[in-house]
Amino acid sequence: xxxxxxxxxxxxxxxxxxxxxxxxxxxxxxxxxxxxxxxxxxxxxxxxxxxxxxxxxxxxxxxxxxxxxxxxxxxxxxxxxxxxxxxxxxxxxxxxxxxxxxxxxxxxxxxxxxxxxxxxxxxxxxxxxxxxxxxxxxxxxxxxxxxxxxxxxxxxxxxxxxxxxxxxxxxxxxxxxxxxxxxxxxxxxxxxxxxxxxxxxxxxxxxxxxxxxxxxxxxxxxxxxxxxxxxxxxxxxxxxxxxxxxxxxxxx
Ligand SMILES: NC(=O)c1ccc[n+]([C@@H]2O[C@H](COP(=O)([O-])OP(=O)(O)OC[C@H]3O[C@@H](n4cnc5c(N)ncnc54)[C@H](OP(=O)(O)O)[C@@H]3O)[C@@H](O)[C@H]2O)c1
Numbered sequence: 001x002x003x004x005x006x007x008x009x010x011x012x013x014x015x016x017x018x019x020x021x022x023x024x025x026x027x028x029x030x031x032x033x034x035x036x037x038x039x040x041x042x043x044x045x046x047x048x049x050x051x052x053x054x055x056x057x058x059x060x061x062x063x064x065x066x067x068x069x070x071x072x073x074x075x076x077x078x079x080x081x082x083x084x085x086x087x088x089x090x091x092x093x094x095x096x097x098x099x100x101x102x103x104x105x106x107x108x109x110x111x112x113x114x115x116x117x118x119x120x121x122x123x124x125x126x127x128x129x130x131x132x133x134x135x136x137x138x139x140x141x142x143x144x145x146x147x148x149x150x151x152x153x154x155x156x157x158x159x160x161x162x163x164x165x166x167x168x169x170x171x172x173x174x175x176x177x178x179x180x181x182x183x184x185x186x187x188x189x190x191x192x193x194x195x196x197x198x199x200x201x202x203x204x205x206x207x208x209x210x211x212x213x214x215x216x217x218x219x220x221x222x223x224x225x226x227x228x229x230x231x232x233x234x235x236x237x238x239x240x241x242x243x244x245x246x247x248x249x250x251x252x
Contacts, residue, residue, distance in 0.1 A: 003130055010122060010209035017213070017220040024224040031108045033176060033232055042103035046094050049104070052112035053090035057083050059120025060127075067128020074134035074144075075127050078206050081151065082123065085198070093162060098169040119217065122210035131208065143204055150201025157183065157194030165191065178237055185241070186249035188233055189226035193247050196222055223247060 001009075030039045064079045065071075138144060161183065168177045183190035196219050203215040230246035246252055 001125070001129075006122075006126070006130060007209055010213050013118065013122070013213045014209070014216050017217045021220050021224070024220060025227070028228040029108065029221070029225060031104050034228060035102070035104060037105075039105035039107050041106045043106050043109065045099045045102040045104045046097060048106075048109040049094035049097070050090055052109045052116060053086060053094070055113050056116035056120040057086035057090065059117055060086075060124035063121055063124030064128040067125065069128055069131060070133060072133045072135050074138040075131060077139075078202075079124070079127055081202065085155065088159065096166055098166060098171070098173060100172070100174065102174060115217070119210075119214045122213060123206075126208050126210040127206075143207060147201045147203070147205030150204060151198050152201070154194045154196070154198030154201055158191050158198055159194075161189075161191035161194055176236065178233070178240060183249070185244070187226075187245050187247055188230040189222075189247055192222040192226040192229075223252075227252075 028034045030036045031045075035042070060079060060082050064075070069075060164179055164181070164184065168179060169175070179188075183193070187193060196215075199211075199215040199218045203211040205211075226247040230244075233240050
């Protein structure tokens with residue numbers, strides 16, 4: 001695909017995320033605590049997560065490795081960060097969830113497969129076929145250092161927060177408790193905040209429309225989800241800390 005067609009497609013993809021944001025803010029995505037049988041057939045939650053998330057690294061690695069670009073250290077580094085994130089998201093995280101017996105709508109899994117296929121393909125295709133080699137001091141450039149710092153701190157917050165949430169349940173439990181400590185003192189969803197920061201950092205490092213597209217879509221998915229979770233906590237726990245915000249300490 002020529003560079004110009006790729007850029008047009010990615011610009012449309014980013015515009016779609018922004019256009020759909022009001023819809024996402026109104027309609028709560030029906031998985032996890034918001035799962036509803038009104039969304040058609042359901043399937044095992046853990047299997048659904050593995051299927052829908054594994055697509056992303058497979059697509060990225062396939063198009064990266066089979067693209068004509070020389071596999072320079074910076075390009076391999078970016079593909080490696082994607083792969084590491086998805087090793088956690090597609091295997092470690094779902095296998096550690098305490099969601100025995102819980103289900104997820106098939107339509108959510110299918111739409112996530114589409115979303116992850118597009119993002120895995122666009123980022124893999126860019127790195128494998130369209131990107132410049134990023135050689136000659138790329139690792140020392142300010143936007144790379146700043147982006148890497150954001151990526152690593154976002155990933156650390158995301159993994160830490162997911163871990164705290166997974167630990168709230170003892171073996172066999174499937175209910176919800178009020179998370180406490182660390183960033184949870186300030187916001188309901190540090191895992192979502194961490195993920196948004198992480199992919200903003202990746203986009204800053206990789207500096208292309210495919211990476212920006214994934215960062216924008218991540219924010220467009222997770223800002224509404226954090227706000228739905230926050231409303232849900234307030235409705236279900238009378239003692240929910242009143243000073244706690246949804247996603248951004250003191251602000252949102
Ligand atoms: N890049 C993107 O666009 C994107 C989109 C979606 C998700 N993600 C990432 O995927 C991960 C999971 O997302 P998510 O929205 O499903 O996270 P979540 O709703 O916070 O749930 C995370 C896990 O913790 C459990 N849990 C959450 N709150 C709990 C509580 N108060 N008490 C007990 N258990 C609790 C959940 O169980 P239940 O499943 O039973 O609720 C689930 O197993 C996050 O790291 C998120 O950032 C990324």
